[in-house]
Amino acid sequence: MKVHFIDPNKVHYVWDNSLDPAIEIDPGDRVVFELRDVTDNQITPNSTAEDLTKLDWNRVYPLSGPVYIKGAKPGDALVVKIIDIKTKGWGWSAIIPGFGLLAEEFYEPYLRIWDLSAGDYTTLDGKVVIPLNPFCGTMGVARAEKGKFPVMPPGPFGGNMDLKHLTRGSTLMLPIFVNGALFSVGDGHAAQGDGEVCVTAIEAPLYVVLEFDLIKDANIKFPRAIIHKEPLEEFSTYYVTMGINSDLMEAARDAVREMISLIVSKYNLKREDAYILVSLMGDLRIAEIVDKPNWIVTVHLPQDIFIEE
Amino acid sequence: MKVHFIDPNKVHYVWDNSLDPAIEIDPGDRVVFELRDVTDNQITPNSTAEDLTKLDWNRVYPLSGPVYIKGAKPGDALVVKIIDIKTKGWGWSAIIPGFGLLAEEFYEPYLRIWDLSAGDYTTLDGKVVIPLNPFCGTMGVARAEKGKFPVMPPGPFGGNMDLKHLTRGSTLMLPIFVNGALFSVGDGHAAQGDGEVCVTAIEAPLYVVLEFDLIKDANIKFPRAIIHKEPLEEFSTYYVTMGINSDLMEAARDAVREMISLIVSKYNLKREDAYILVSLMGDLRIAEIVDKPNWIVTVHLPQDIFIEE
Numbered sequence: 327m328k329v330h331f332i333d334p335n336k337v338h339y340v341w342d343n344s345l346d347p348a349i350e351i352d353p354g355d356r357v358v359f360e361l362r363d364v365t366d367n368q369i370t371p372n373s374t375a376e377d378l379t380k381l382d383w384n385r386v387y388p389l390s391g392p393v394y395i396k397g398a399k400p401g402d403a404l405v406v407k408i409i410d411i412k413t414k415g416w417g418w419s420a421i422i423p424g425f426g427l428l429a430e431e432f433y434e435p436y437l438r439i440w441d442l443s444a445g446d447y448t449t450l451d452g453k454v455v456i457p458l459n460p461f462c463g464t465m466g467v468a469r470a471e472k473g474k475f476p477v478m479p480p481g482p483f484g485g486n487m488d489l490k491h492l493t494r495g496s497t498l499m500l501p502i503f504v505n506g507a508l509f510s511v512g513d514g515h516a517a518q519g520d521g522e523v524c525v526t527a528i529e530a531p532l533y534v535v536l537e538f539d540l541i542k543d544a545n546i547k548f549p550r551a552i553i554h555k556e557p558l559e560e561f562s563t564y565y566v567t568m569g570i571n572s573d574l575m576e577a578a579r580d581a582v583r584e585m586i587s588l589i590v591s592k593y594n595l596k597r598e599d600a601y602i603l604v605s606l607m608g609d610l611r612i613a614e615i616v617d618k619p620n621w622i623v624t625v626h627l628p629q630d631i632f633i634e635e
Numbered sequence: 636m637k638v639h640f641i642d643p644n645k646v647h648y649v650w651d652n653s654l655d656p657a658i659e660i661d662p663g664d665r666v667v668f669e670l671r672d673v674t675d676n677q678i679t680p681n682s683t684a685e686d687l688t689k690l691d692w693n694r695v696y697p698l699s700g701p702v703y704i705k706g707a708k709p710g711d712a713l714v715v716k717i718i719d720i721k722t723k724g725w726g727w728s729a730i731i732p733g734f735g736l737l738a739e740e741f742y743e744p745y746l747r748i749w750d751l752s753a754g755d756y757t758t759l760d761g762k763v764v765i766p767l768n769p770f771c772g773t774m775g776v777a778r779a780e781k782g783k784f785p786v787m788p789p790g791p792f793g794g795n796m797d798l799k800h801l802t803r804g805s806t807l808m809l810p811i812f813v814n815g816a817l818f819s820v821g822d823g824h825a826a827q828g829d830g831e832v833c834v835t836a837i838e839a840p841l842y843v844v845l846e847f848d849l850i851k852d853a854n855i856k857f858p859r860a861i862i863h864k865e866p867l868e869e870f871s872t873y874y875v876t877m878g879i880n881s882d883l884m885e886a887a888r889d890a891v892r893e894m895i896s897l898i899v900s901k902y903n904l905k906r907e908d909a910y911i912l913v914s915l916m917g918d919l920r921i922a923e924i925v926d927k928p929n930w931i932v933t934v935h936l937p938q939d940i941f942i943e944e
Contacts (some may be wrong), residue, residue: 331876351901357796361654367688377827387903409741412933425927426925427925468715474760478926478927479926479927479928479929480879480926480929480931481879481929482858482879483924486923486926487879487923487931488923488925488926488931489875489877489920489922489923489931490923491873491935493676493871500943503698520920520921520922520933521921521922521923521924521925522924522925522926523924523925524925525925546893547889547893548876548878548879548889548890548893549872549877550877550897551874551875552762552873552874552875552878552938553870553872553873554871554872554873554876554936555869555870555872555873560864561864562863562864563861563862563863564800564801564860564861564862564863564865565859565860565861566798566859566860566861567857567859567890568796568798568857568858568859569857570789570791570796570857571792574883574884575924578883578924580856580857581857583861584855584856588859599749609920610831610918610920610921610924611798611829611918611920611921612799612830612887612919612920613796613798613799613829613830614733614789614795614796614830614831615736615830615831615832615884615887615919616734616736616797616830616831616833616834617787617788617789617795617797617831618787618788619736619788620788621787621790622796623798623801623830624660625800625920626800626862627742629861
């Protein structure tokens with residue numbers, strides 16, 4: 327087993343199966359990545375909300391790679407073991423006009439810079455403790471189709487899945503569509519709830535070590551994972567709010583609105599901070615999807631994170 | 636605080652705000668319920684799949700109640716504390732033609748009778764351990780509108796929410812629409828995953844103790860809850876499958892198909908049993924709902940439940 331160090335400056339901003347590999351490795355090898363934040367360093371610890379309006383979107387989603395895995399063929403599965411992930415002292419969250427589940431209600435740019443120097447947690451103004459469970463929002467392989475494809479939407483090739491459970495110790499399996507798989511990674515997140523409702527997690531530069539392997543002829547249709555419970559996610563009590571609707575998207579919106587309303591009235595946080603907090607610590611679940619014609623989406627938010635005065 | 640014992644034979648099969656109360660109580664009182672299974676005893680420990688085709692659907696969803704809470708007014712919230720819940724030795728799960736998330740792929744009636752006599756777990760043919768976390772699938776108050784409404788679809792009044800987290804120790808809050816609230820309960824479940832994908836949980840008669848209180852002028856729009864982690868839900872490792880689609884419902888279907896495929900190939904279970912197992916132990920979550928235009932629904936299934944040979 328060999329450990330490779332990929333050049334941090336070898337990044338690409340679109341999915342494109344004609345890209346030259348940044349590195350070639352054997353199955354069983356490890357690669358050490360130093361990932362930029364999702365804006366490619368356009369947001370810094372000194373940024374203000376105004377900087378969100380000046381983003382060069384062609385530089386958003388820098389991906390490190392591609393990694394060419396020798397012997398990988400279409401139909402095989404790429405096994406990605408998440409060996410280690412570390413944050414680097416800071417991160418940010420934002421409300422970005424035009425994005426997010428409640429884009430029509432939250433349309434002003436809003437930015438929060440997080441101090442991650444404590445290493446395994448941060449706080450919202452000393453009022454809420456946010457444990458850090460870093461993971462890569464985007465891990466994927468080259469698509470079958472020729473061309474340049476934006477990074478934002480995920481697909482059967484994985485990509486921007488924002489699956490918060492892919493923390494240290496987890497294993498991801500991806501379908502492979504081209505020889506060598508051409509794996510790339512980016513979009514570091516230090517904390518996020520299922521759903522990522524405001525469109526940002528704690529966005530953060532990350533140090534990441536991944537180990538790669540192959541399952542020949544696995545023929546899976548979508549990414550799969552084996553995950554473990556994070557010790558830092560062990561809360562005792564949760565608030566649950568819900569939306570009930572014949573449309574799951576509308577149910578999700580109502581459930582998030584309800585949780586924002588609960589946080590604002592109970593803990594006197596700003597509406598924008600409550601929305602971001604749901605994005606970072608609230609989990610979207612589907613309570614029932616069979617009681618025709620109304621489905622229920624719930625938001626679960628740990629009560630334990632609020633510091634009682 | 637007074638403890639009331641409601642007559643188990645006082646049941647109703649529709650939501651109707653003109654029903655006479657089965658019992659009147661003061662805020663702070665407790666009520667002990669003996670709930671029939673969701674088919675009103677039409678399924679018994681000796682039933683076969685054929686009995687599913689002969690169900691009298693006018694007798695499905697028997698609800699115990701209504702409970703009239705003195706002083707309850709529209710705009711108040713009804714607080715329902717789940718004090719105790721016990722199973723009664725048996726339960727059942729089924730694939731019922733025309734129902735469930737994958738109704739077009741699973742169209743033959745299929746029935747499993749579960750031995751719950753061990754008290755806190757059952758097994759699937761000795762191959763899978765299923766811990767019991769009983770809760771009431773249906774808890775609701777009378778609707779504002781006059782008329783008779785079917786029990787199956789939930790709504791802002793609560794009802795058939797199938798929120799599996801409402802186990803012993805949890806607290807439910809319901810908006811109130813009529814004087815006295817007129818609370819009813821039924822649809823006992825001994826185990827269920829978020830989503831209840833095959834349309835049945837472990838359906839079971841239950842012994843239930845609830846304590847009622849009021850929050851005046853709460854003016855909540857949807858039900859809310861405060862829940863606690865169940866010790867029996869403490870698993871270490873989970874399989875995750877996903878569907879990725881611009882439609883959340885289709886994403887959910889693909890994620891469930893993927894998990895059924897994983898179970899069948901890895902553990903050699905019957906396809907029908909795998910579907911029911913996802914309904915009982917698989918949780919539907921929304922990994923991301925903001926990466927336009929594709930959303931991700933995941934199914935999380937504990938690996939620990941499978942007994943290795």
